[in-house]
Amino acid sequence: MNAGQNGPMRRAPLALAVPGLLAVLLLAVPLLGVLVHTPWTHLPEELGAPGVLTALRLSLEVSLAALAVAVVLGVPLAWLLARVPFRGKAVLRSLVLLPMVLPPTVAGVALLLGFGREGLLGGVLDDWFGVTLPFSTAGAVLSSAFVALPFMVITTEGALEGLHPRYEEAAASLGAGPLRVFWTVTLPVLAPGLLAGAALTWARALGEFGATITFAGNLQGVTQTLPLEVYLLLQDDARGATAVSLLLLVVAMAVLVGLRGRWIGGAARRPAAPRPPEEEPDPPAADGTSTDADPVGGRGDKAPPAGADALAASVVGAVEAELTAAPGTTVAVVGPNGAGKTTLLRALLGLTPRARAERLELGGADVTRRPPHRRGVAWVPQDGALFPHLTALGNTAYSLRARGVPRAEARREARAWLDRLDVGHLAERRPGQLSGGQAGRVALARALAARPRLLLMDEPTAALDQTSRAAVRRLLRTHLAGFDGACLIVTHDPVEAVSLAGRVLVLEDGRAVQDGTPADVARHPRSPWVARMMGRNALAGEAEGDTVRLAGGARAVGASPVAEPGPALAVFGPEAVSVHRERPAGSQRNVWRGRVREVTALGGRIRLQVGPPDRRPTTAPRRQASPGATQEDLPEPGVVAEVTAAAAAELGLAEGESVWVAVKATELALVRL
Numbered sequence: 001m002n003a004g005q006n007g008p009m010r011r012a013p014l015a016l017a018v019p020g021l022l023a024v025l026l027l028a029v030p031l032l033g034v035l036v037h038t039p040w041t042h043l044p045e046e047l048g049a050p051g052v053l054t055a056l057r058l059s060l061e062v063s064l065a066a067l068a069v070a071v072v073l074g075v076p077l078a079w080l081l082a083r084v085p086f087r088g089k090a091v092l093r094s095l096v097l098l099p100m101v102l103p104p105t106v107a108g109v110a111l112l113l114g115f116g117r118e119g120l121l122g123g124v125l126d127d128w129f130g131v132t133l134p135f136s137t138a139g140a141v142l143s144s145a146f147v148a149l150p151f152m153v154i155t156t157e158g159a160l161e162g163l164h165p166r167y168e169e170a171a172a173s174l175g176a177g178p179l180r181v182f183w184t185v186t187l188p189v190l191a192p193g194l195l196a197g198a199a200l201t202w203a204r205a206l207g208e209f210g211a212t213i214t215f216a217g218n219l220q221g222v223t224q225t226l227p228l229e230v231y232l233l234l235q236d237d238a239r240g241a242t243a244v245s246l247l248l249l250v251v252a253m254a255v256l257v258g259l260r261g262r263w264i265g266g267a268a269r270r271p272a273a274p275r276p277p278e279e280e281p282d283p284p285a286a287d288g289t290s291t292d293a294d295p296v297g298g299r300g301d302k303a304p305p306a307g308a309d310a311l312a313a314s315v316v317g318a319v320e321a322e323l324t325a326a327p328g329t330t331v332a333v334v335g336p337n338g339a340g341k342t343t344l345l346r347a348l349l350g351l352t353p354r355a356r357a358e359r360l361e362l363g364g365a366d367v368t369r370r371p372p373h374r375r376g377v378a379w380v381p382q383d384g385a386l387f388p389h390l391t392a393l394g395n396t397a398y399s400l401r402a403r404g405v406p407r408a409e410a411r412r413e414a415r416a417w418l419d420r421l422d423v424g425h426l427a428e429r430r431p432g433q434l435s436g437g438q439a440g441r442v443a444l445a446r447a448l449a450a451r452p453r454l455l456l457m458d459e460p461t462a463a464l465d466q467t468s469r470a471a472v473r474r475l476l477r478t479h480l481a482g483f484d485g486a487c488l489i490v491t492h493d494p495v496e497a498v499s500l501a502g503r504v505l506v507l508e509d510g511r512a513v514q515d516g517t518p519a520d521v522a523r524h525p526r527s528p529w530v531a532r533m534m535g536r537n538a539l540a541g542e543a544e545g546d547t548v549r550l551a552g553g554a555r556a557v558g559a560s561p562v563a564e565p566g567p568a569l570a571v572f573g574p575e576a577v578s579v580h581r582e583r584p585a586g587s588q589r590n591v592w593r594g595r596v597r598e599v600t601a602l603g604g605r606i607r608l609q610v611g612p613p614d615r616r617p618t619t620a621p622r623r624q625a626s627p628g629a630t631q632e633d634l635p636e637p638g639v640v641a642e643v644t645a646a647a648a649a650e651l652g653l654a655e656g657e658s659v660w661v662a663v664k665a666t667e668l669a670l671v672r673l
C-alpha cells in the first residue's frame with residue numbers, strides 16, 4: 001500500500017482489527033477445510049470417475065451455452081440501458097438485477113411457472129413446437145442463463161457508459177472509417193469490461209445449482225452438472241464430493257484472480273507499469289482494404305488550385321454562419337456560453353444532426369457530401385479525447401495508420417510530431433499517465449500528424465494553468481505559422497484570440513454577429529459581450545449624429561457621428577476613463593456619476609468596476625454638483641476604469657465610494673449595430 005496516497009500507515013485499532021480478522025476466518029476456514037480434506041493422493045481417480053467426467057463435460061456445455069445466451073441477449077439490453085433514454089429504465093434495471101438477489105430455488109419455481117409445461121409460455125412451447133424445457137439440458141441452460149444474465153448486463157452497461165462517443169468521433173476526424181473505428185477504438189476500449197463481464201457470467205453459470213435442480217432436475221448426462229454431482233456425491237462419497245468441490249473452487253478462484261478486481265472498477269484504473277501495445281492493431285480488411293486512405297487529408301494530395309480559399313463554408317441549422325479563410329489563416333471563434341461554438345465545429349466535422357455544412361470547400365475541393373473521416377478535418381476536442389488504450393505514440397500514429405502509412409514509418413513520423421511538441425519523452429505513456437497539459441500537447445500532435453486541410457481546436461488551453469497556457473500558445477503559434485490549411489480555435493481567452501488568430505468570428509445565439517481582425521473587433525465590437533471580452537467598455541443605446549442616448553437617459557458623445565440613426569454601442573477602453581471625487585471641470589463631453597463596486601489590482605494598476613449610483617435614498621449628505629452641471633448617472637452595467645495605484649490612493653478609492661467618471665469624446669467610438 002502506498003502510504004503517501006492513503007495516509008500514514010497506522011496500527012489498526014483493535015476494535016476494527018478483531019472483527020476484520022474474524023471476517024477473513026469466516027471466508028477462509030471453509031476453503032481450508034476443502035484443501036485439508038481433499039484426497040490428494042486419489043485426486044486423479046476421483047476426478048476421473050465416469051460420473052464426474054460426464055458432469056464436467058455437461059457443466060462446460062451448459063455454462064458456455066448460458067454464457068452465449070447471456071452475451072447475445074444481455075449485450076443489446078445493456079446497450080439499450082446505457083445509450084437509449086426511455087421511461088421505466090430504473091424498473092427495468094431492478095428486474096435485470098433481481099436474479100442476483102433471488103434465492104435460486106425460488107428462481108427455479110418461477111422458471112417452472114414461466115417455462116414449465118403448465119407455465120405461462122411453457123405450455124405454448126409444448127403444444128405448438130413440441131419443446132419441453134423442464135428436465136432437459138436446454139432447461140439447465142435456461143436456468144443458468146437466468147441467474148447469470150445480470151452479471152453480463154451490468155458489466156457491459158458500465159463499460160458502455162465509460163466509452164464516451166467522443167473517442168469514436170475523434171477517430172473519425174483522424175481519417176478512420178466506421179469499421180476501423182469499431183475495431184481500433186470501440187472494441188479495445190470496451191474489451192476489458194466485456195471480458196470481465198463474460199468471465200463472471202460464465203463462472204456464475206458454472207456454479208449454478210438451486211434453479212437448475214428445481215427447474216431441470218438431476219438427471220445424469222442430461223441436467224446433472226458439477227454442482228449437482230457434488231450434492232449427489234455428498235450422500236455416499238464424501239471424498240469424491242470434496243475432490244469435485246476443489247475443482248469448482250479452483251475454477252472460480254482462477255476467474256477472480258484473472259479479473260483482479262476489474263469488475264468493481266479496477267478496469268478503469270491504469271496498471272502501474274503497463275506494457276503498452278505499439279499502436280492500434282490492423283482491423284480486418286472486410287472491405288477489401290486495410291486503410292481508409294483519404295484523398296483530402298492524406299499525403300499525395302493534389303496541390304490546392306492557386307488562389308483557392310483554404311476554407312469556404314456555409315453552415316445552417318442550430319448555428320448559421322458563412323466562413324471563408326485564406327490558406328494559413330487562424331480564426332478565433334468566440335462567444336458566450338451556449339452560443340454554438342462547439343456546434344459549429346461539429347457541423348464542419350459532420351458529427352451533429354443539429355447543424356450541417358450546406359457547403360464545405362477545403363483548398364478548392366468540395367467535401368460537403370463526404371463522411372466525417374473523408375473530409376480532411378481534424379479535431380482537438382475540449383478534453384483531447386486521447387484513446388485510453390493507446391500510448392501517446394499510438395495515438396499520434398493513429399491517423400497515419402488510417403491512411404495506410406506502414407507501421408514503422410508511422411511510428412517514426414508520430415515520434416517526430418511528439419518531439420516537435422516537446423512531449424517525445426512521453427511517447428510510451430498512456431493518456432491516464434499524462435498531465436492535462438501534456439495530454440493537450442499529445443492531442444495537438446495527433447491532430448497535426450493527420451495533416452488536415454482544416455484544423456479545429458475546442459478551447460485548447462482551457463484546462464491549463466497560466467504558465468503552461470503561455471507555453472502552449474507559443475507552440476501553437478509556431479506550428480500554426482507553418483500550417484497552410486485553415487484553423488478554427490474556439491476560445492474564451494482574449495489573449496489567445498489576439499495572439500493566435502488573424503481573424504475573430506463572434507457567435508451569439510447561434511448566429512455569426514461579427515467577423516474581423518482582432519484589432520477591428522476590439523475597436524468596433526458589435527456586441528457588449530465582445531467588447532467586454534476584449535477588455536473594452538460598451539454602453540448600448542440609440543445613436544443619432546455623434547450622440548448615443550443610453551438606457552436611463554444619460555448620453556455618450558463620440559468623436560465621429562454614426563452614418564444613420566439607430567441602435568449603437570459607445571465603445572472605449574478602461575484606460576480612457578478618468579476617475580474623480582468631484583465633478584470634473586473642463587471640456588470633457590462624457591461625464592457620469594457612479595459608485596465604485598469593485599477594486600482589483602492589475603499589475604501596477606488598479607482596476608475599478610464603477611456602477612450607477614444607488615437609487616435608494618441615503619442618509620449621507622450628497623456631494624453638491626457645481627451649478628449647471630449635468631447629473632447623468634451611469635447606466636447598468638457601468639464601466640471599467642483603470643488608474644494608477646498612486647491615483648487610486650490619492651483619491652482614496654474604495655468599494656462603495658461615490659465617484660465621477662469622464663471619457664473624452666475623442667476616445668469614444670460609436671459602433672452602429
Ligand SMILES: Nc1ncnc2c1ncn2[C@@H]1O[C@H](COP(=O)(O)OP(=O)(O)OP(=O)(O)O)[C@@H](O)[C@H]1O
Nearest residue numbers: 318335336337338339340341342343344354490507
Ligand atoms: N446534443 C444537443 N441537443 C440539444 N441541444 C444541444 C446539444 N448540444 C448543445 N446543445 C445546445 O446548443 C447550444 C450551443 O451549444 P454549444 O455546445 O455549441 O455552445 P458553446 O458555444 O460551445 O458553449 P460553451 O462556451 O459553453 O462551450 C446550447 O444552447 C446547448 O444547450
